[in-house]
Amino acid sequence: MQQFLAVLIDAVNYASWLFIVASGLTLIYGVMRILNMAHGSLYALGAYTAASFVGFWSTHGYFPAGVFLMLIAAAVTVGVIMGPLIERGLLRLLYGKDEIVLLLATYALFLILEDVIKLGWGVDAYYVSQPYGLLGNVTLAGLSYPLYSFVVVGVAVAIGVGLSWVLNGTQRGKLLKAVIHDREVSQTLGINVSRYYMVTFTVGAILAAIGGAFTAPQISVSLGIGVEVIVLAFAVVVIGGLGSLPGAALGALIVGLARSLAVHYWPAVELFCVYFVMALVLVFRPQGLFAAPELRKI
């Protein structure tokens, strides 16, 4: 029983992390039909920037709890700078092209950003343990957990609720849905589609960076974290259905649970099981669990 509870807690923690990253990916795909491979680099940029910001804050000895603000500030900085830069500077030139061309373009961007990070922060690993140490541990079902990992769960829930509220409950969200439904008709009705695209991409970039920033305290921020996360986030959004927010949440939970079960009961299949689940879902529902199938064009 205790072990089963531990499996569940690990699954939820892992799923929250996955959901934060995957939500931005699925948002961008849903609105712009871009499967953004550079998402992994934005995640890594968020983590590195968070490391720098938290380091700065700590060495200057301001009040300790401010490090959490620094995590958010780092994510917003990365998103607000990189989002418009990428969308206006590159992706805008490729709208209307095949989805695969856009996938390749963002892959090229991913390669560029990987080296930009290397040039900016060097090849050494960074450690951002301050927010982690600040909160201490909690005991749950006889097992000790760092309280920080539940902060990440909270952030994931807040993002999920926040995004659904914006999409379903506000006028802008409804307009965005119109853009998703039919870009050209929305434009003729006076919606500034290119601004919606830019804002969407920026929000997606911020979400990726939040994922990185809030993960930074739990890991050593080193080269290659973006490479690892993007393919996992891919698995999550593909399982849930590209462009679907509830799908991303469900996908994150499925992947989280699969991995957690594997780690606890059969560690040899840890990586294998994630992609096995992905392939299994794709075999039976190519469009993922939540997305509607596309109509064939004649």
Next chain:
Amino acid sequence: MSKRLDPALAVFLALLAALIAFAAWLPAWAQSLLSIALATGMVVLGLTLLMRTGLVSFGQSLYLCLGAYAAGILNSKYGVTDMIIAVGAGALVAGVVAFLLGFLMATYRHIFFATLSLAFSMILYGLLVKSADLGSTDGFNLTAPTIMGIKLEGALSQRYKLILGAVLAAIATIGLWRYLRTPLGRLAPAIRDNELRVEYMGASVRHAVHVKYTIAGLLGGIGGALAALAVGHIDPDSMAYWTVSGELVFIAVLSGSASVIAPFLAAAVFETLRMLAHDYSPNTWQLSLGAAMLLLILFLPGGLASVLVRRSREPAP
């Protein structure tokens, strides 16, 4: 429909013949570079065949890796050191897997084809990193290969790997060139342009894609086995991880799909640049790669092939 050999292909075959004849005079680094480029070109040849059909596989490392491991396992675990058997085994294993997965893949298109192929390649990666018998993430070394019972050592071994690669590249390009002139081969661009009309015409799109997918897998396996022989070492990170597939896609974009020799040229360009970058600027290699890819997408979407193949009346493969 001309039966005559395409001039660009003829020049390429002449180059390969020259390479075989003068392999002994090439410096060791050039032999090694060209062996790897020929191996990579073989895998990319398969990718461009899929691209002609409008499909981009983001998991072609699956077949590269299957071919490499089939050759490697035979070589170092069972002591079958013959190079030709190694390549045959790589082709067989990859071809059979591609044929089986092809039943499924042939029904997928666009982004779904890309993601499902990615998933399959990552499944293999996940299996390999945990298999202690095959050295997990460290992989294992191959023992010195032989060819038709002749022991090869040092420089001689290097030369025969190059010659084998060149011979196979010649066979593959001629074979694919001929295939692309058959009715089934000619369906590729039609499927890319409009699948439904191809079906109205009475052709089975699913069957055509299945055949192309199997050929691509087969070529991937041959390339993988050649790469394993050329490098002498195999491990999951440099054979199966998704970044390997990404590199292959990059070379395929650089190559373009309109010519059967462009993949080999693109692979040679890529491997040369990688060697130079490794020596002069290791920290900006990916940056230059990415920038080059963006420029290609924006300004030369047809790749090197579009330069090689002049727009003639006949859509040349």
